[in-house]
Amino acid sequence: MSNPLFQSYQISLQIMKERATSFYEAFSLLPEDRFRGVAALYAFCRTVDDLVDFQEQTTKDNIYASLEELKQDLEDKNPASKHSWWPAFLDTIERFNIPDEPFLEQIQGQLMDLDFKPFQNTNDFIGYCQLVAGSVGKMMAPLLASEENPQLLQACEDLGVAMQITNILRDIGEDYQGRDRLYLPFDLLEKAKLNPLDLQLFFSDSPSTEFIELWEDLAKLADTYYSSIQSVLPYFRGDSQLPVLCAALSYQKIADVIRDHDYDCFTQRCYTTTEQRKACVIKAQNILKGSL
Incomplete structure (x- = not known):
């Protein structure tokens, strides 16, 4: 595993450890490669959720734009996405052949919170x-x-x-x-x-x-x-x-x-x-x- 990819997985693991203790502890029982994969998926969901939950820090237009950018990065499998956890996320969805549908559903659900x-x-x-x-x-x-x-x-x-x-x-x-x-x-x-x-x-x-x-x-x-x-x-x-x-x-x-x-x-x-x-x-x- 390349160093940038390793660092991306480490960032994902830290996000999950800090924000979802029960989730982190339960899935830490998985083999390491799939535990890291769970963390990368969690980082995606956490980012989408935080964009909406902390909406008082920006405008709705900015949130819509950020979610649309994330959606486009997902659909394009953009290797240059700005998120530090993205290389781990992209590696996970490619290795485990995870379709786009649940990620698009996640964004759709969070948009319900926005309005x-x-x-x-x-x-x-x-x-x-x-x-x-x-x-x-x-x-x-x-x-x-x-x-x-x-x-x-x-x-x-x-x-x-x-x-x-x-x-x-x-x-x-x-x-x-x-x-x-x-x-x-x-x-x-x-x-x-x-x-x-x-x-x-x-x-x-x-x-x-x-x-x-x-x-x-x-x-x-x-x-x-x-x-x-x-x-x-x-x-x-x-x-x-x-x-x-x-x-x-x-x-x-x-x-x-x-x-x-x-x-x-x-x-x-x-x-x-x-x-x-x-x-x-x-x-x-x-x-x-x-x-x-």
Whole structure:
């Protein structure tokens, strides 16, 4: 591996290590070449996400232009892209024959955040999750399996959706107050007899019973998407099964941490501890032993 390419992979790994601890730790269990590949894909997604999430630092026109430039670099496989992680990204998608589709879906989903409109129903909410996170599962599938399989590809997309729902449940306050976005679908708010203004109260008071019921409805929805991964584990490479299962269990654990903090996802961001993530590795190992 040439030195510039090696440096590009190192930059990608550092981005993932700093910005996605659970993700980094889970997929560090992969063989090194595919772990580096995951990091390169993550760097692409992180860049697209940050362009939109930090939009107050520039204009919308500049963000649209940056996303269009990134899209063009992808379609042209431009070797001279300005991003330091790009050589690693280009090397990864070429070596593992990853199509453009999931990356274009990622950009499409992030554009929904740029001109954010609340979701009127759960179907729209899931559609958004499929674009911004299901796409991540789809782009990673070629690194995790040696053969194409529709069930495996669907399970990878489902795992991405589940993780995104978990992220949304964790970051409700941060998104609502810091970014003026409320991802909770309106049909579930109506079912819980809540309106968006009610959520302002939970920055100073404990979340209400109605909010907790809504939160748990979405947590159960996430669990249905998490559950699809175990049935297709045999389709993954043998050395990919543990990392994938660890990623699923580690993210699922975030919901338990939020429960332990009395559903306060308004004034803090809840994290799993190193010990909890290690316990997820042991649990995943035991599940895999039981499936042999």
